Amino acid sequence: MNFMKKPSLFFLLSLLISQVVSAQSPGVLSIRKFIQLNADKMISEYSEFLALPNVAANPVDLKRNAAFIMEMMTKRGIRNVQLLEASTRGIPPAVYGEVIVPDATQTLVFYAHYDGQPVDPTQWSKGLEAFKPVLFSKAIHQGGVAIPFPSDGKYEGDWRIYARSASDDKAGVAAILNAYDALIKSGLSPGSNLKFFFEGEEEAGSTHLNEILEKHKSLLQSDLWVIADGPIHQSGRKQVVFGVRGDTHLNLTVYASRRPLHSGQYGNWAPNPAMMLARLLSTMKDENGRVTINGFYDDVIALSPTERKALEEVPSVDEKMKNELGISAVEMPGTSLGEAINLPSLNINGLQSGNVGKMATNQIPATASAVLDLRLVLGNDWRRQQQKVISHIKAQGFYITEKEPTDEERKNYGKIIKISPEDGYNAQRTTMDLPIVQKLLAALKTTTPEQVILQPTMGGSLPLYLFEKHLNAKTITVPVVNHDNNQHAENENIRIGNFFEGIETMGSLMIMK
């Protein structure tokens, strides 16, 4: 097998040492062997899967993806394969299947999602199309070039496949189903009952997930959900993530004159909404990046001593990331990335008023808009967090409306803002000391000689609270893909090494007892 760098004496030697050090289980070694012999078939099937458009907005495309997954499952001998549908027509279904193991004392559900983010074709690199998977010699930003798929089935770890959802999250589907295939065909037995749940609406906000979970409550009973989504740690090490941040948004629009004005004829007499908005936003954080909104950091449930300890053991990537991102200062000086994502956050996703660049004109714009993104940690309630921001805006002297201001409102108020709050959801965190979590960590350790990183929470958001709410389920996230995969953006990709290592990861969890 050849998905690391080109083999060399040094490589073979270090592989040998790592296997000794990590006490890799015979099971994992069998799976690895199977991958080595079947890399070609796996990649070929994966390319077919990636070639199916899966933009969340197009239900017909998503049905094709669901059918493809059902076939993958049936081919592998998975039973009770079916679509779990919402009551509304046209909603992408979840794909379900199961393997019931006699004598198993526990049940795991493996989760991934098969829908993808929208694609702006103009942003992808020349020659790349989101749904024509192409193999590259390494990452494009590292100078990689397109290469043919190898006829000898030998893949190198640093090669990448570029396509929408190559990482997010068809990689999760493929890692799970290939792991089961490798396990069965290597003569191994699952250590638990296995259930498979592949969602089709994650990138559209999982709007019908609650209904699907509620409807299939009994089918979906388990001891643990394993969520295969998100990237491994920036250090390249495997990680287990115990929680996610919650998320919600506020859309703000400041209103000034009814129409854009000539900035000469009315400049410094008529109010400028861009300046009003800038002044408002500037009151929300101090110069050290701390949010100054009253009570913003209240409600937070502190990390437990175990979680705090785990966080301290996460290797720091701050300097590496600063270098990669070309920044020399962080927003909250003295706060590490790990600490920052364990705090509620306020971010400006977008700002717009008038025009800049070639389209700029000499105007006082009529309105100025911003989108605020509020990430939440355990203890925050998304409605309460929105309310804190709204109260702050009110305290700055703004009259708040939910629609275009009326003539009457314009007459009565000097500072008018429209606030359109979006729906949101809260954070979720699974406690680290559950016995089944301990078993899972032990299983994962058999796949790697390196430290497995334990993250109390990841920075991103997933509606994992739904599993708790509807099924009383425990969830834990086990990512497989590289951190620089460009998920949600142009040139999404997966590193081949991560693709194969992800199969081992999932396999190790399936055989654990």
Place this chain on the structure above:
Amino acid sequence: MNFMKKPSLFFLLSLLISQVVSAQSPGVLSIRKFIQLNADKMISEYSEFLALPNVAANPVDLKRNAAFIMEMMTKRGIRNVQLLEASTRGIPPAVYGEVIVPDATQTLVFYAHYDGQPVDPTQWSKGLEAFKPVLFSKAIHQGGVAIPFPSDGKYEGDWRIYARSASDDKAGVAAILNAYDALIKSGLSPGSNLKFFFEGEEEAGSTHLNEILEKHKSLLQSDLWVIADGPIHQSGRKQVVFGVRGDTHLNLTVYASRRPLHSGQYGNWAPNPAMMLARLLSTMKDENGRVTINGFYDDVIALSPTERKALEEVPSVDEKMKNELGISAVEMPGTSLGEAINLPSLNINGLQSGNVGKMATNQIPATASAVLDLRLVLGNDWRRQQQKVISHIKAQGFYITEKEPTDEERKNYGKIIKISPEDGYNAQRTTMDLPIVQKLLAALKTTTPEQVILQPTMGGSLPLYLFEKHLNAKTITVPVVNHDNNQHAENENIRIGNFFEGIETMGSLMIMK
């Protein structure tokens, strides 16, 4: 003729009274009669002119406009029609023509410009296109609807034509050339030698105007330049403007991470350029709208007693405008519009970072940009004024660059801003007591029963200092268009009444001796 409100007994009566009161000259009445009979032809020619795209950035389009104007001039018997070109190829030329009158003791040059501001089609009202002129029953913001051009040639004063440059400043070109046409065809004689100068680069900053004026110095000798640009007074009265503000711009871009980041995974750790920019902009003004930049209001040459007296006699439109614009507070409480435009100003023309609305994504943008517009009054120097702002930005801890930051700069500086200063020009003011100015005021008074307003300066900017510098010329601005014309923005329009009254205004100046 029917370009006021629908005729009524009251209207006819008031028209009669106004003619008596204002002692309108027979010349002006002949011109009015001519307009009445030829409204249809004039509007039809004007619509053709407006249908020619004239965005300042596109020299090929501007050439077509120049050719159209030359034809208009030739058709009217204007002599020596020619293009005055800059030495650089592709620069929109000025269009020149003249009428030399035996025995005339003075020479007037009539100025307007034919290029227009950029167009963002998405911002125009549904169904409107910038270069497809459409007639409306009144202003859109007053509930006007599209109506066909009348087959009987009868136009009402409150109707409007919507198109880019309908007011700014093809209206100036049309008012001047139609006035000459009306005058000649009514058997009147010009009282002065008339020269015509239509610029094609005004909205692009008149970058080559100096060269054109210098090159054609002797051709352009005159006693007075009449600048037909900008709107009449908001009270609806005619006005004469003795000066203009200067203008210059600074384009700002704050740089944060090299690429947009997932706002969950890096939120509140990676710097947010939109917040950095908002904080910077908020330091530029206090809560009373006063610019807090060091020395910003220095250098200003105070109004003379005559100018101050004229300013005091300008009817206040503050309450009317607040009502019209739907604002209840002005930027500098206690400062009138008239006072405000006699101060240097700082305005945000545009703000942009990430996306808002439907295109918003959960990102920390990589950059945030703003355009600052600095208006200048007599005494300000545009380079010095820019420098004050740049020094202020530096004092806020920013590292200033003129291009994309290098890796080295990214490593060394936490707050990086690119500043791209644009060229600019200074303010200009013509003294009120020149004899030819007094004659001009007397001529104007023959066109209206109402007070003609004398404005020491207008809020807008024109590079009038160039005429003084290169030709030692006097300039005076005589606007024709309605104040609510949306110039420089979407839905630009001209009120039909103003279109026709502008012709009378220009005609009265051409026949004055």
